[in-house]
């Protein structure tokens with residue numbers, strides 16, 4: 437009898453312990469009210485933290501591309517801006533910042549070297565800011581920036597803001613992390629590995645549980661993989677998912693809760709698995725593409741997976757050994 441009691445108590449303890457472990461592991465992301473925003477809207481998403489939602493659409497061609505989203509954080513004496521955007525949009529963002537604070541912009545952080553995230557550096561520098569970026573963001577902006585900038589200037593229908601401005605490089609780079617903290621606000625920059633580009637880094641605001649991801653995570657069918665390492669990208673997203681996050685400010689698309697990181701990861705996991713299966717079955721790229729169907733992706737982004745040719749082709753080339761990831765972005 438005693439033995440039986442002991443066994444049942446033991447079993448109960450085990451069940452409770454298991455339930456606790458399970459509850460901890462299955463901790464659902466905190467439910468948050470996401471701000472409803474129209475393009476170019478600015479919202480204070482946490483005390484002293486502002487988000488500007490840039491126009492973009494994967495389905496409506498009449499929506500102009502407004503560059504990257506922007507987040508800015510108001511410290512005691514200065515402002516930090518996340519992503520430089522294009523020069524024209526940087527002017528718009530600077531005007532929007534002035535409506536929220538009279539403090540000067542002291543730093544702008546390039547999440548990566550692409551034009552819609554870094555080419556506005558020139559505007560921020562003229563406004564007195566220092567440019568921060570990861571080592572590889574700084575390297576790629578320095579090596580490929582001048583020729584990319586010139587190519588845009590030489591285009592007949594190239595961007596007017598590039599024609600009349602000049603490229604501004606990163607002033608202060610970092611290897612793994614860099615933090616700015618004045619006791620009222622804290623912003624941490626983290627390099628987590630090669631994702632959308634070799635130089636991707638994120639900005640994390642621990643006090644507000646906000647993660648600004650650049651294009652390492654987008655909310656919608658906005659992934660560009662030209663400079664990506666999708667296997668490494670998955671690992672980078674797994675690292676990002678370990679952060680204590682309530683709100684994700686993606687590089688493009690609306691503000692999201694933490695779930696968007698898992699969706700972004702699942703896209704590359706499922707895509708790589710499907711393309712690998714196709715290669716194993718000796719199918720050609722066009723047939724693999726035609727056969728792609730992820731209902732969850734379509735539900736998330738509004739577009740079918742098979743329409744994401746650029747992503748699919750990049751993964752196909754990666755899996756058939758045609759990409760040297762160390763040379764991407766150069």
Ligand SMILES: [Zn+2]
Pocket residue numbers: 548550553632651660
């Ligand atoms: Zn990009």
